[in-house]
Amino acid sequence: MAAVISAAAPLAAVGGARGAKRVLPGFGLTLGYTLFYLSVIVLIPLSALFFKTFTLTWEQFWSAVTGPRVLASYRLTFGASLFAAVVNLVFGLLVAWVLVRYKFPGKKIVDALVDLPFALPTAVAGISLTALLAGNGWLGQYLEPMGIKLAFTPAGVVIALIFIGLPFVVRTVQPVLEDAEKELEEAATSLGATRFQIFYKVILPHILPALMTGFAMAFARGIGEYGSVIFIAGNMPMISEITPLIIIGKLEQYDYAGATAVAVVMLFFSFVLLLVINALQAWQRSRTGTKS
Amino acid sequence: MKNNIASLLAGALLAASVVGSGLASAQTTTLLNGSYDVAREFYKDYNAAFVANYKKTTGKDVKIDQSHAGSSAIARSVAEGLDADVVTMNTSTDIDFLADKGVVAKDWNKKFPGNASPTTSTMLFLTRNGNPKGIKDWDDLIKPGVQVVVVNPKTGGNGRYAYLGAWGHVRAKGGTDAQAAEFVAKLYKNVPVLASGGRAATTTFLQRNIGDVLITFESEVVSINREFGEGKVDAVYPSTSVLAENPVAVVERTVAKKGTGELAKAYLDYLYSDEGQEIAAKHALRPRSEAVLKRHADVFKPIKLFTVEEYFGGLAQAQKVHFNDGGQFDKLYTAPK
Numbered sequence: 001m002a003a004v005i006s007a008a009a010p011l012a013a014v015g016g017a018r019g020a021k022r023v024l025p026g027f028g029l030t031l032g033y034t035l036f037y038l039s040v041i042v043l044i045p046l047s048a049l050f051f052k053t054f055t056l057t058w059e060q061f062w063s064a065v066t067g068p069r070v071l072a073s074y075r076l077t078f079g080a081s082l083f084a085a086v087v088n089l090v091f092g093l094l095v096a097w098v099l100v101r102y103k104f105p106g107k108k109i110v111d112a113l114v115d116l117p118f119a120l121p122t123a124v125a126g127i128s129l130t131a132l133l134a135g136n137g138w139l140g141q142y143l144e145p146m147g148i149k150l151a152f153t154p155a156g157v158v159i160a161l162i163f164i165g166l167p168f169v170v171r172t173v174q175p176v177l178e179d180a181e182k183e184l185e186e187a188a189t190s191l192g193a194t195r196f197q198i199f200y201k202v203i204l205p206h207i208l209p210a211l212m213t214g215f216a217m218a219f220a221r222g223i224g225e226y227g228s229v230i231f232i233a234g235n236m237p238m239i240s241e242i243t244p245l246i247i248i249g250k251l252e253q254y255d256y257a258g259a260t261a262v263a264v265v266m267l268f269f270s271f272v273l274l275l276v277i278n279a280l281q282a283w284q285r286s287r288t289g290t291k292s
Numbered sequence: 293m294k295n296n297i298a299s300l301l302a303g304a305l306l307a308a309s310v311v312g313s314g315l316a317s318a319q320t321t322t323l324l325n326g327s328y329d330v331a332r333e334f335y336k337d338y339n340a341a342f343v344a345n346y347k348k349t350t351g352k353d354v355k356i357d358q359s360h361a362g363s364s365a366i367a368r369s370v371a372e373g374l375d376a377d378v379v380t381m382n383t384s385t386d387i388d389f390l391a392d393k394g395v396v397a398k399d400w401n402k403k404f405p406g407n408a409s410p411t412t413s414t415m416l417f418l419t420r421n422g423n424p425k426g427i428k429d430w431d432d433l434i435k436p437g438v439q440v441v442v443v444n445p446k447t448g449g450n451g452r453y454a455y456l457g458a459w460g461h462v463r464a465k466g467g468t469d470a471q472a473a474e475f476v477a478k479l480y481k482n483v484p485v486l487a488s489g490g491r492a493a494t495t496t497f498l499q500r501n502i503g504d505v506l507i508t509f510e511s512e513v514v515s516i517n518r519e520f521g522e523g524k525v526d527a528v529y530p531s532t533s534v535l536a537e538n539p540v541a542v543v544e545r546t547v548a549k550k551g552t553g554e555l556a557k558a559y560l561d562y563l564y565s566d567e568g569q570e571i572a573a574k575h576a577l578r579p580r581s582e583a584v585l586k587r588h589a590d591v592f593k594p595i596k597l598f599t600v601e602e603y604f605g606g607l608a609q610a611q612k613v614h615f616n617d618g619g620q621f622d623k624l625y626t627a628p629k
Contacts, residue, residue: 067617068626127495134500152485152502231492234485235444237625245488249446252364253616254389 049267052260064258065265069237070246076154077243078269081222084161089215092169093207099170100177114170117163122227129160130232152234157242160228165218172214176207209281216277223270322355323555324546326376328363328449330490330512331538334575335380341571342562346555354555362489363449364389370543371395377547377556380540382413382509383449385607387541400541409537410563411577414597415457417528418497418506418513425504429530430461433505434478441496441503442480443487445615449536450490454507455621456600456610457534463603464532464596477624498524509536510592514576535597538577 024030053061064070099111117125133140133151140151150156180203188198226244233240243266250259327335339356346354359366359376367386370376371393379396381387384407390396401408419427425438433440443451458479462472485502487493490512497506498520505528513527540560547553562568569579573588585592604610614620 064617067622069622130500134502136501151500230488235488236483236486237622245447248488249444250617251368252362252447253611254364254368255617258617 046267049260049263052257053264056257056261060257061261064250064255064261069241070243070262072238073241073243073246074265074269076157076240077223077266080154080157080161080242081219081225084158084165084222085215085219087158087162088165088169088218089211092166092214092218093173093211095166096170096173096177100174114167116167117165118167122164122225123231125163126160126228126231129156129163129228133159133232151232152236152240154233154240156232156234157229157240160232161222161225164225164228165222168217168221169211169214172210172217173207176210177203180206205284208284212277212281212284216274219277220270220274223266321353322357323378323552323559324357324359324374324376325378325380325559326359326366326370326374326543327380328366328382329360330509330515331380331382332358332360333515334511334572334577337571337575338563338568341567342559345562345565345567346558356559362447375546375550376543377550377552378540378542378560380538380560382536382538383452383607384409384537384539385611386449387539388608390541390543395543395545396541397544401539403542404540404560405564406580407537407539408541409539410560410568410580411538411572412580413509413511413536413538413577414533414595415453415507415536416510416513416533416595417530418508418516418525419504419528421524421526423526423528427505427528430458430475430479430532433458433507434475434482438482438505439484439503440479440482441485441487441493441506442483443490443493443508445621448487448489450493450509451486452607452610452615453509453534453536455614456604457507457530459614460534460598460603461530461532464598473620476620480624510578511576514574529593529595532596532598535599 056064095114099107099114130151131137133143133156135141135144135151137151143150150159184202185198188202193201224244226242226248229242230245233242233245235241235245243262247259247262250256250262325335325339335356335358339358343354343356346352359369359374361369363381363383363386366374366376366379367381367389370379371390379387379390384401387396387400387408391398391400397403404410417427417433419425425432425435427433427438432438442454445451445455455476458476459472462475463469467475485496487496490508493506493508494512494516496502498516506525510527513525516525540563542553542556542560547556563572564580566581566584569581569584573579573584573591576591578592579585579588600607600610604613612619
């Protein structure tokens with residue numbers, strides 16, 4: 001038992017040992033607490049959301065969630081979140097790779113920097129990004145004369161979402177990459193594999209589930225993001241209004257039911273998308289036999 | 293199995309007790325004023341004056357707490373149970389909403405003088421120092437090449453009044469609603485950024501240097517001069533503008549529970565006193581008192597003001613026709629360009 005505790009083995013391994021004494025007391029107690037906690041924190045608030053929309057007739061619901069401005073906002077919110085998550089997928093992997101595979105001065109600082117978007121109030125991020133990219137900002141003053149307008153456009157929304165989504169990919173991929181056995185790559189090299197083959201056939205299958213998880217989390221976060229986007233978007237109807245702003249707008253006119261209706265639509269699509277991503281991961285695992 | 297259920301229950305009870313102990317008990321000697329963002333500085337000064345006066349006249353100590361957010365955000369939290377004793381807002385729709393919920397009296401606007409609005413404000417223009425684009429009146433805002441910063445009427449009272457000001461200006465000149473709609477459409481074509489609230493608009497205009505003119509409340513001018521230094525902006529008074537009332541009400545639900553009815557009334561009554569009006573004037577809120585208004589004639593330039601009642605049949609009606617989903621404002625942005 002002592003060996004289990006002192007070893008760095010994940011806690012899950014402890015629970016897996018049948019009949020062994022567990023670190024946390026009893027299955028009943030812990031499950032009871034888990035269910036209670038999930039109900040209070042997640043299920044009850046979400047069901048309140050659904051109950052509010054039940055006050056609408058089907059026609060009212062439909063017209064609340066399919067207005068032209070609302071549709072335009074779905075396109076922006078889901079499109080920008082997807083785009084930002086794809087960018088983070090590529091560059092987050094790169095950051096994780098550099099942090100795991102290289103030693104360089106200031107590495108600890110770079111490692112800590114990755115977490116900043118987690119810790120920063122998102123409104124602060126939005127205001128700083130706007131200050132940077134607006135026409136009179138550090139970067140904006142050089143970009144705008146070249147015709148590159150980022151602040152107050154959909155591009156600004158994407159940038160804000162890339163910023164807040166980065167840590168999700170890096171932090172999910174990093175530990176898996178650390179676990180990856182270098183010997184496998186060495187073996188592949190000795191068998192004559194090219195660099196691309198090693199990446200594609202050895203490394204990628206190993207980290208793909210983590211990568212997809214990070215991607216899904218960054219994507220989901222982007223969909224719900226409000227604070228960082230609101231300052232940089234310009235909030236022009238049909239062009240740069242995100243769906244959370246539509247919801248806030250409906251609340252401002254005391255249209256609770258309409259606001260929750262749009263929220264329910266967002267929730268539904270997010271859930272479907274996350275489900276699809278999870279299914280992809282499961283399929284990937286069954287195909288490669290990677291366990292994680 | 294029985295054992296499992298018992299421990300499951302124990303877990304739930306344990307959790308419930310943790311949640312329960314987190315609830316604090318309420319204080320009774322304090323008064324909570326639920327108010328809108330921009331009034332924070334005004335009420336800070338006013339509260340100090342009120343507390344001193346209350347002590348002098350009744351010998352009792354009181355403490356005033358403030359809760360600030362966007363006007364309708366505060367209204368929502370009060371409706372959902374925030375124990376504010378009084379609400380002081382910048383649009384009557386927010387208090388009407390509370391009246392609908394039965395939280396304030398149905399006839400709240402009869403309980404105090406002047407539609408229960410001790411102060412008013414109006415919309416005017418702020419241009420960059422020296423007014424380089426020569427903006428004098430509403431008509432200058434639709435000229436090509438003029439960029440106007442304004443709040444989204446969907447998300448802020450400030451934006452709603454700016455929109456109504458523009459619309460009403462056409463009506464005041466004898467125009468029809470159709471002409472007003474055309475004018476407003478042109479104006480919003482000149483808007484590069486729709487800010488989500490009053491302060492966000494100010495930031496966009498002054499810190500991001502976006503736009504040639506900002507449409508905002510008269511009272512915001514004082515804050516801007518204080519925050520950014522005098523002389524950065526010029527205040528431009530258009531020929532006509534909209535009268536914006538700042539209504540107040542006692543939250544009957546709270547005062548019945550806390551027994552603070554008298555204190556709440558005294559707190560709001562004092563807003564109409566000379567001292568209260570004087571403090572309001574200092575914060576560029578137009579006092580109801582003619583005498584105090586006259587004393588500050590240099591700040592409150594004469595301007596022909598029309599009420600929302602006059603051209604829109606009240607704010608509730610304006611909300612329905614112009615700002616609700618599918619209303620006039622939505623049509624501006626969803627019409628094929």
